[in-house]
Amino acid sequence: MRICEQTLASVQVLFADIGDYLGAEASALPSDLDETLPPADWAKAERFYFRDDRVRALLSRYLLRRKLGECLNRPPRSLRLEAGAQGKPHLPAREIEFNLSHSGSFVALAISEDEVGIDIERQRAFEDAEQLLENHFTGDEIRWFRQQPDAERAVAFLILWTRKEALYKAMGKGLSLPLDHVSAHPNLDSAAGWQIRTLQAPPGYLSALAWRKGN
Ligand SMILES: CC(C)(COP(=O)(O)OP(=O)(O)OC[C@H]1O[C@@H](n2cnc3c(N)ncnc32)[C@H](O)[C@@H]1OP(=O)(O)O)[C@@H](O)C(=O)NCCC(=O)NCCS
Structure with missing residues (x-):
């Protein structure tokens, strides 16, 4: 998975190319996916009919949890994510703010001490x-x-x-x-x-x- 990072003011932005894991010739998913994602993330991904949509959902949570775990020095799988009234995920104590987006072969992730929103479109x-x-x-x-x-x-x-x-x-x-x-x-x-x-x-x-x- 190729990852490209940039920093803009207080925000760390990451674009991850997950193209290798999509389509008919897809590579096997990362071997530490199981130990990174809690059952709730798997259950959420299972709701998608198409494999590529499930993979996008799994890999975006994988990237998010790994990045948050790294920033907070906590095991990625142990991080509890809550959703706001309109569904925006956040950490219960809001130690770090984040937002993610996925489109085509890319996942975009923004992490900051400030409230953030990100969108990516093919x-x-x-x-x-x-x-x-x-x-x-x-x-x-x-x-x-x-x-x-x-x-x-x-x-x-x-x-x-x-x-x-x-x-x-x-x-x-x-x-x-x-x-x-x-x-x-x-x-x-x-x-x-x-x-x-x-x-x-x-x-x-x-x-x-x-x-x-x-x-
Ligand atoms: C919920 C919404 C944010 C999803 O947008 P999307 O383009 O389908 O999907 P994206 O890939 O950009 O973002 C999805 C991620 O945003 C996050 N998200 C969900 N609800 C959110 C909300 N209310 N606010 C911010 N982020 C939200 C989640 O992390 C979600 O990914 P996950 O479910 O895999 O964790 C979208 O339907 C929405 O309400 N958009 C706001 C305004 C709008 O209608 N814009 C149209 C173009 S101008």
Whole structure:
């Protein structure tokens, strides 16, 4: 598993390429997976129908637990993860904040002393991108999108999408907050008290990060 790390302000960001473990020619899963994941993580992964989805779920928890265990000097399997009202996982005492995302062959993980949200999306075309923006995003975001050259609009859409998703994931609000509640386009470095950045993502992927200083 190839892992690429970068640090942005207080946040450690990790992109892990799990492609070798996916698809018809998949490699055997890491031999210490069993000793790293508690039964709850296995049960969660078992709910997915497709093997690749189960593998993504298992390997993202594997990476998360190993990283948290390393930071806290505790056995990864012993770490209890709780979920907030909208499902955002956190440690009970919030010694460290984290968030993860997975798409295609990559898992993105953000770890910080500050609250964080991260999103990664494989580049792909959305036929109804413009319609989706018009119906759900803010006027400023729609204006920013329309300023982008036609040939770059597929990427521009995913830039907007990942920035908004990272912000909403940082806030832990999920879909309870309408998407036009706050703008997160790239001309803004911050929104509603949160810092937002487009990340240097692996080729073929877009990724964004949001964080804010704890209270
Ligand atoms: C729950 C939600 C965050 C999942 O997003 P997704 O794109 O399917 O999945 P990602 O791979 O990015 O993230 C999944 C991980 O986020 C974490 N997560 C779950 N609920 C979360 C929440 N409410 N807030 C932050 N993180 C959450 C989990 O760790 C989850 O992985 P795991 O279940 O394997 O532990 C998403 O449905 C959501 O509510 N998004 C917010 C706003 C939105 O609708 N954006 C659309 C584009 S602008």
